[in-house]
Amino acid sequence: MPLIVGMSMLLACQFVGELLARALTVPIPGPVIGMVILLCALGVRGKVPSSLRTTGEGLLRYLTLLFVPAGVGLMVHARLIQNDLFAIVVTLVVSTAVTLAVTAWVMNRMVQRRGGRS
Amino acid sequence: MKSGSLDELWVYLSGNPLLSLLVTLLAFALAVRINKWLGGTPLFHTVTLSIVLLIAFLLLTGIDYPTYFEGAQFIHFLLGPATVALAIPLYDHRERVRQLLVPITVACLAGIVTAVASTLGLAMVLGASPETVLTLAPRSVTSPIAMGIAEMIGGIPSLAAGLVLITGSIGCALGPIVFRLIGVADPVVQGFTMGLAAHGFGTAQSFAKLGAMAGAFSGLAMGLTGLVTAFLLPLIVALFGL
Numbered sequence: 001m002p003l004i005v006g007m008s009m010l011l012a013c014q015f016v017g018e019l020l021a022r023a024l025t026v027p028i029p030g031p032v033i034g035m036v037i038l039l040c041a042l043g044v045r046g047k048v049p050s051s052l053r054t055t056g057e058g059l060l061r062y063l064t065l066l067f068v069p070a071g072v073g074l075m076v077h078a079r080l081i082q083n084d085l086f087a088i089v090v091t092l093v094v095s096t097a098v099t100l101a102v103t104a105w106v107m108n109r110m111v112q113r114r115g116g117r118s
Numbered sequence: 119m120k121s122g123s124l125d126e127l128w129v130y131l132s133g134n135p136l137l138s139l140l141v142t143l144l145a146f147a148l149a150v151r152i153n154k155w156l157g158g159t160p161l162f163h164t165v166t167l168s169i170v171l172l173i174a175f176l177l178l179t180g181i182d183y184p185t186y187f188e189g190a191q192f193i194h195f196l197l198g199p200a201t202v203a204l205a206i207p208l209y210d211h212r213e214r215v216r217q218l219l220v221p222i223t224v225a226c227l228a229g230i231v232t233a234v235a236s237t238l239g240l241a242m243v244l245g246a247s248p249e250t251v252l253t254l255a256p257r258s259v260t261s262p263i264a265m266g267i268a269e270m271i272g273g274i275p276s277l278a279a280g281l282v283l284i285t286g287s288i289g290c291a292l293g294p295i296v297f298r299l300i301g302v303a304d305p306v307v308q309g310f311t312m313g314l315a316a317h318g319f320g321t322a323q324s325f326a327k328l329g330a331m332a333g334a335f336s337g338l339a340m341g342l343t344g345l346v347t348a349f350l351l352p353l354i355v356a357l358f359g360l
Contacts, residue, residue, distance in 0.1 A: 007199065048210070063321065071168075111221050
């Protein structure tokens with residue numbers, strides 16, 4: 001039973017999230033709004049029900065598997081990727097490296113400064 | 119006669135959701151083995167390996183993507199509840215999140231502006247077609263959000279989802295190197311950065327290699343980046359005159 005109850009809670013949050021996304025016509029996907037809803041609900045409740053924890057942590061353990069079906073969709077765009085292959089590869093690698101460096105550096109500086117002050 | 123019935127069996131199986139579901143799980147299991155055998159290197163990410171194995175399988179057997187997806191959609195569907203479930207580690211570490219609210223906000227904005235501006239700038243300088251540039255723009259955002267954004271600004275949603283995945287595996291490979299180069303050891307900072315630059319891949323890797331606290335911050339960064347990018351990207355794209 002815990003899996004069923006936990007899954008129902010997750011799906012209910014996603015469902016309300018999808019409804020809100022439609023109603024507000026924002027480009028934010030339903031599951032992300034659902035995550036915010038669940039977070040608020042947990043804050044009100046004051047603890048994570050064990051059924052929800054079992055289901056949620058089980059799903060998160062296999063998070064990477066869930067990306068595979070969408071990734072296989074790359075095969076549909078082989079021609080388009082081929083045309084701009086060089087630009088795509090260089091952009092992705094360089095930009096990702098720069099983003100990682102800037103984010104980590106900024107956050108590290110601020111966390112250390114706060115740590116030193118308090 | 120015998121080969122005829124085998125053909126029939128194959129036609130039945132290849133059009134059946136069961137086969138693509140089974141093959142996806144097997145490919146993933148095999149990819150985990152190969153990755154472990156290669157010493158767990160993020161250069162050959164489990165997801166990237168699974169995707170390559172599956173594309174090879176589909177090309178060899180002549181099954182097209184829509185047919186494959188009919189079965190694989192059952193796995194794809196779980197991405198929704200899994201995203202919702204990210205609220206759990208976030209709630210567990212709410213105190214730490216509250217303490218770090220200012221660094222989180224500033225790092226998030228700096229990271230997003232860097233990601234979008236460097237992507238647009240580089241792709242334009244390197245002469246990618248406008249359609250490709252706009253498809254690349256939301257690449258550091260988790261795929262369901264990226265697809266929505268790409269559609270809104272005039273890119274190709276399904277290609278955007280694919281580029282997001284490649285970005286994720288690149289981020290996982292580069293992350294540890296970049297952290298070592300600039301001397302960042304704090305798992306919270308590492309987790310947050312991985313979630314911002316490499317979305318779900320970064321989050322999964324943070325959970326696995328840096329622990330639940332880093333994973334929670336990674337999930338937070340992923341959600342936050344998605345939300346904020348959805349609002350900022352159309353503005354930045356307009357600034358670049360696209």
